[in-house]
Amino acid sequence: MTGVRLKPDQRVAGLVAASRTLLAEVGYERFLPAELARRCGVSEATVYRYFPTKRELLVRVAEDWFEEVFVALEPGVTEHEDTYERLHYLVRYAVEVVRSEPTLTRYIFNELRPDPEFRSTAIYRLNRRFTGVVVALMRDAVARGEFRNDVRVELLRDMIFGAIEHQAWAYLRSEGDFSTEDTTDGITRVVYRGMAAGPPDDRRPR
Amino acid sequence: MTGVRLKPDQRVAGLVAASRTLLAEVGYERFLPAELARRCGVSEATVYRYFPTKRELLVRVAEDWFEEVFVALEPGVTEHEDTYERLHYLVRYAVEVVRSEPTLTRYIFNELRPDPEFRSTAIYRLNRRFTGVVVALMRDAVARGEFRNDVRVELLRDMIFGAIEHQAWAYLRSEGDFSTEDTTDGITRVVYRGMAAGPPDDRRPR
Amino acid sequence: MTGVRLKPDQRVAGLVAASRTLLAEVGYERFLPAELARRCGVSEATVYRYFPTKRELLVRVAEDWFEEVFVALEPGVTEHEDTYERLHYLVRYAVEVVRSEPTLTRYIFNELRPDPEFRSTAIYRLNRRFTGVVVALMRDAVARGEFRNDVRVELLRDMIFGAIEHQAWAYLRSEGDFSTEDTTDGITRVVYRGMAAGPPDDRRPR
Amino acid sequence: MTGVRLKPDQRVAGLVAASRTLLAEVGYERFLPAELARRCGVSEATVYRYFPTKRELLVRVAEDWFEEVFVALEPGVTEHEDTYERLHYLVRYAVEVVRSEPTLTRYIFNELRPDPEFRSTAIYRLNRRFTGVVVALMRDAVARGEFRNDVRVELLRDMIFGAIEHQAWAYLRSEGDFSTEDTTDGITRVVYRGMAAGPPDDRRPR
């Protein structure tokens, strides 16, 4: 039985793409290399020709995903001058990312992050690079006196990403409508107003 | 060899208690009924006499856990008059709960919530009841005009619990110090100041 | 499908016995737990209920075998006074052992001995105890001046057991007749005469 | 990407040479054609172009090895007049051969000899030719009355080669020192003295 003959790059790309879909559908534990092979029209052995283990394949999936996410993020980052606008832009972006692939997010959170080696992983750096943009923005705001200095920025980061993750899962379970706009606006407002130094800025909300 | 003969209630209680410990140690996937049986000094068959499946046993664990959490929460709720104080109390309580059993929290998040049936589950109701206290508090504040009305309270809830969970996991991985105080204060401040209507209330922070 | 229900000891005994036969037939690499299970009328899982790995099962086979061999050896050891007679008895015994289970011998030599941990193994001690009887006998003879002192007894041991192994394999391949008597007599004569001090002892060899 | 284009003879020679090294390193079971191909800088398919199966390739390795061994043996055979000297020379040579490639020796013993077809194999003839020199020497000695006639020469052969092999493996496992001299002297002495017809010849030992 001869499947289509592809060049390695194409095969790898196909495998990674199909893996992402499958992973998003069933999660790490129920991701079966056999099913992936079936979907790609190849044998399981072919999967193992390109990836030494299931784990490494799925790490690759995560890396590629982050890479894409990061590439798509950059253009817009400098577009916005003002802190509120930039924060809003970043939050919106994060919401869209998580919303489009909530299972991937959860996979990274559940399978990759608990690994003791996680911090020496490319994923860790990629993830850091992503959330780091948000952290940097807020640190800047603190440095310039625009934000108060009484809450750790890492906690703010966790409020943002934790909220997004929880919202996304409620959405997946069809419990809420999870409007990207509402979520983005809400998070941004709370964080901004909650941290803003000066007098209340009623420009922003509403 | 006959094991110790216990009354059903005691047996169930023992199984659930040991299950909670084990679940907290290893998580859902690596929770082996055989290991539970070993720890309780009974046979695997005895486990299955009281619980039809591993899943249902662990659902029961979650239910009992929530029950306890809720019972312990109540006394303090009415103790605090003022919105900021009550919010602070609730957040602190949530931080302590999650911190003491982060694996249980994640288990509920990962295994129970994704289930399509989740919303018709006792867990769902219990969870609702717990987070509902926070939601109710905030809804009240909105109703009384103390909080603005431009952010959904469910989003606020997710900011709070999402932040706590992310913080707890970073702590588990020894990435952050996760002071209960800092986390509680930070979250409360941001949410309160971010939602407070009227002029800035500098009493609160610091 | 219910197989016969046995007590653990019986089941283990049956498994070990069938394993010995199967191992003797096909050798370590082609020993399939699945085939063993089939022969015993149980599932593979049952095999793994009693033995954590294929390797440990087969180590157990070797241990039991050595144990039996050693038990059967002892009665006759003291029966013979004189060095030649005792050596002859021991060599004959070794020939019979190897002849009855040449594959087991080879398995121990090929699979178990190359293991870096071999020397800290029960098999090693058992094997040592067995060949040790021969070594002790010869060492004695050297000490009493009956044997010369110009050849290491370990080398003598290897001449004896090496010869037996090679003979047994030629026999297995039907290349030689491998008469137990001839082999025993031959080895004993060469070693005895080759090591005997003093004037030639023509009593012994014919 | 085209690999270097070699004449068939060169390619075969290169494959056989690399195979010998690899086989000596890892043994038959863990000899992977893929690894061989890697070491030779060719594709796996190229290996299969020249050898129909892994087995036949490794048979060829054994054949070439024996050929070399035999060629290197011959010059010295006639050099020694006297039986003891010739035996000593042959044993020494065998010790060196086995010592230099114990894995190859075992491979032949384990993989090739058990094959039912072995006796119609070139290896069989080659091996025969090699050990045959020793056998012939001893047969001669018997014929001339220098050796007794009460032990089969094939058994003597097995005592010699069996001893060497066992010594070599103990050495590989770092259990003995395996001095070439000691082993050679020991084996030669025992066999010679054990078989010598006349009065004890104390010239020899020491």
Added chain:
DNA sequence: AATGAATGAGGATTCATTCAT
């Protein structure tokens, strides 16, 4: 009520070998 023996259905990974280009 309790158990100890038993298992069905996977499930990730390996490797000698093939064949279209």
Added chain:
DNA sequence: TATGAATGAATCCTCATTCAT
């Protein structure tokens, strides 16, 4: 001639669950 992609057939092991006693 040479290859690079592809694979079929294993292979060891796991675990939630059942059932006769």
